[in-house]
Structure formats: C-alpha cells, structure tokens
Amino acid sequence: MIEVNGSPSDVPAGATVAELLATLDVPDGARGIAVAVDAEVVPRAEWPGFALADGARVEILTAVQGG
Amino acid sequence: MTRPATDPLQIGDRVYRSRLLLGTGGFARHQTLADAIHASGTELVTVALRRIDAAARGSLIDVLREAGVELLPNTAGCFTARDAVLTAQLAREAFATDLVKLEVIGDERTLLPDAPELLLAAEQLVADGFTVLPYTTDDPVLARRLEDVGCAAVMPLGSPIGSGMGIRNPYNLSLIVERAGVPVVLDAGVGTASDAALAMELGCDAVLCASAISRAVDPVAMAAAIRAGVEGGRLARGAGRIPRRLHAEASTPDAGLPSFATP
Numbered sequence: 001m002i003e004v005n006g007s008p009s010d011v012p013a014g015a016t017v018a019e020l021l022a023t024l025d026v027p028d029g030a031r032g033i034a035v036a037v038d039a040e041v042v043p044r045a046e047w048p049g050f051a052l053a054d055g056a057r058v059e060i061l062t063a064v065q066g067g
Numbered sequence: 068m069t070r071p072a073t074d075p076l077q078i079g080d081r082v083y084r085s086r087l088l089l090g091t092g093g094f095a096r097h098q099t100l101a102d103a104i105h106a107s108g109t110e111l112v113t114v115a116l117r118r119i120d121a122a123a124r125g126s127l128i129d130v131l132r133e134a135g136v137e138l139l140p141n142t143a144g145c146f147t148a149r150d151a152v153l154t155a156q157l158a159r160e161a162f163a164t165d166l167v168k169l170e171v172i173g174d175e176r177t178l179l180p181d182a183p184e185l186l187l188a189a190e191q192l193v194a195d196g197f198t199v200l201p202y203t204t205d206d207p208v209l210a211r212r213l214e215d216v217g218c219a220a221v222m223p224l225g226s227p228i229g230s231g232m233g234i235r236n237p238y239n240l241s242l243i244v245e246r247a248g249v250p251v252v253l254d255a256g257v258g259t260a261s262d263a264a265l266a267m268e269l270g271c272d273a274v275l276c277a278s279a280i281s282r283a284v285d286p287v288a289m290a291a292a293i294r295a296g297v298e299g300g301r302l303a304r305g306a307g308r309i310p311r312r313l314h315a316e317a318s319t320p321d322a323g324l325p326s327f328a329t330p
Contacts, residue, residue, distance in 0.1 A: 005118040024121065032128035034116065034161035041156045059118065061157055063127045065091040065100070066115025067141035067168055067277060 003057045013054035017047040020058065032063045076273050078250055079198040079219040081137075081166075083110045086267070087297045088139065088252065089290070090277020097130045099286050104134045106290035107280065112136045113168055115143050116158055128162075139200065141168040146181065148188035155192055167192060168222070168254075168275075169201040178228045182209050186216065193217035202254050205239040211246055220249050222275060225256030225266065229278040233262040237269055244270035259289075260296030267300025268308070 002009045004020065011020050017035055026033060035042045036059040042050050052058065076083045089109040094100040104112065112131060131138060140158030145151035148171060155167040171188050173181030180203055192199045198219045203209055205223040213221050223243055226232035233256055234240060244251050250272035257263050257279045266274050274297050283289035 024119070026119070031163075032126070032161050033119070034157035036153065036157055039153060041153070041160055043160060059157075061116040061161065062119045063114045063131075063138075063140075063161065064117045065094060065127060066117075066143050067090040067092055067113030067139070067170075 001054065002052050003055075005058070005060055009058075011052070013052060013056070015052055017042055017050045017052065017058070020052065021047065021060070024060065026060070034061045035059070036061070076250060078200070081198075083273075084108075085110045085294075086273040086301060087263075087294055088112070088273060088275040089136075089280065090275060091127070091131075091281070092277045093281030094286065097127065100281075101130055101134055102287045103280055103290040104131075104136055106287045107294050110136055111139050113139045113141050113275070113277070114158075114162070115141050116154060116161060137166070138162050138164055139166050139168050140164065141202075142170050142188075143172075145171055146173070146184075147171065148184045148191065151184070151188040152191050152195075155188075155197060156195070159197070165196060165198050167197050167199055169199050169218075179224075180204055182206070185209075186212055189213055189218050190216040200252065205236050205243065207239060207242040207246060210243045210251075214247060214249050218249065220252050220272075221247060222252040222254035225253050225262065228255045229282075230256060231258030231279060232256055233258050234265055234269070237265065240266070240269050240271070257293065260292040263293045263296035264300035264303070267297055268303050270304055273297070 002011055011023055037056050076086050085108045087107050087109050089107050089112045091100055091112050140162055142151040142154040145154055151171045169188055171181050171184040172178050185201055189199050189201050193216055200220045200222055201213050201218050202222050203213060210221045225234035252273045252275050253266035253271045254275040257276045263274045276293055280286050280290045
C-alpha cells in the first residue's frame, strides 16, 4: 500500500511517481508541484523513473497563499 | 543626486525597485490579491507549500505569474530545522528558485521563532546554495548570528505575525539596523501605513506585509497606503529628522518683533 498525502492510495506498489501524478490529474510537466517520498525530495527529472515501494509515504505539494 | 526612496534594494544578487514585499496569505479572492499586488508595486511575494487539493479552484501560480512578481517561498508551519530544510528543498523544486523565507516557529500561540532551530536551518540552507531570508525575533545578537552564517537578509518582527501591533521595540530594531551588513526587512506586526513608515524611518531596508493588507476592509487601498508609508519613511530616513527636544524651539525669529506697549 502506498500512502499519498496522508491517505491510502489505490495506486499499486511499483508504480512510478509520474504514474501516480497522472492518476491525480496533475499534468505532465506541471509547474508549482513538488514531491517528497519518505521525507526526501524527488526531483522532477526523476519522476518518470522513481518506483514507489510498498509502504512508501508520498507527499504531493503545491503553492497556496501564505506568509 | 539620488533620491533615497528610489534607491534599489539588493538582496543577494537580486535587485528590486520596490521596498515592499507582499505576503499572499489572507486574501479572500485571487482577483483582490492581483489588484493589491498592482497597488503595492511589489516585485516579490511569498507563497507557501501545502498538500495538493483537487477541489482547489484556480491556480495561484498563474495569478502570480500574470502579475509579473517573483516568488519567495516560505517554510510556514515548520517547527524544526529538519522540516524547514526539507520544505525549502521542495519549494526550490516546485518554483525553481533558490530564495526562501525561512520560518521555524517555536510556539503555537505567539508564532515566535525558535532561535536555535532557525540558526541551524539557516546554516544548512546556506550551505545547500539557498538565498536565505530568515524571519527572526528582534534580538540584535541573533540577527548578527544569522548574518554570520550567510543569510542574505534578516527579517526581524515588529510584533507577532498577524497581530497588527506595530513595532513594539523600536530600540532593538535600531540596534539591528546599526550593525547589519545585509538588508533588514521588517517582517510581521505591521497594522497600518504608519507602522511601515516607522520601520523605514528606523532604517529598515524594506517591509514585508501580509495581514495588514489582505485582511484590511479595503485591501487594495491599504496596499497603496502601505506602499506610500514605505516610500515616505524611506525618504524621511534619508532626509534626516530633527532631534526630539523637551521644550519648544521657536521657528519664527525674535529679531524685529514690534512693541505694542501702550504709553
């Protein structure tokens, strides 16, 4: 099971970050998005090749008003 | 002769004509934010990072890009150096900028900075190539330590975030300004235009303002007012104010004073 933004995801283990983003309607090459897996930054260039292991905790973040 | 109010502000290798930084938090609508950006004349605005929300309408990034402003990502909500460093790294990835408004909060109620964690995070982010603008207390020693570890500016508070209490300790702010070798940006506490003017009169290089504008009854008018406050305060600082005196000093000469004594 993969956890996405604090909730269980239907995306199976082994899927890539890019595949996960596609299921969330985040367009390929979307700006203003950042991804962390298990509290480590996954750079944009690694999204297509970064496979998510079972139990991975993914945070997908975007810009909001603040500060 | 250069007019001090139009001197550019330099932070790291960046140069800005405006000395007002705008926080985007608290605006009820994107259109109001866009109008306030225009009225404020700002070139640098803060953004935060939060979990993506499929239900969110409209893209903040598109609004800010349309407005032509540069982004200053913050680390709001972080209570440890570790979380703040990770958040800054994610912001760099999301927004393709090395700028970060570093916030490491130590207390929920006052949102005051946690000094040891702030200094630790600043040191790590500078080493990682960031241009670090730390939100700090008005402690002159901490401000100097932040500068010493390589921060590109220091951003002391006037009073707690969103409090609108103005500058509670102008003396400390003056001590920070006197010693600083990097720009001093008053961050937090501004309630209205006179607070921003006072910050500039005390020698701050810029003012960062969010709630005072975004939560004003008329945010766009307040953006214009605080812009004028910043510009007026900057001009006044350069002009050199008269010293305060206990007693009056006549501005009209006594020489040539007529006598109306009756014979």
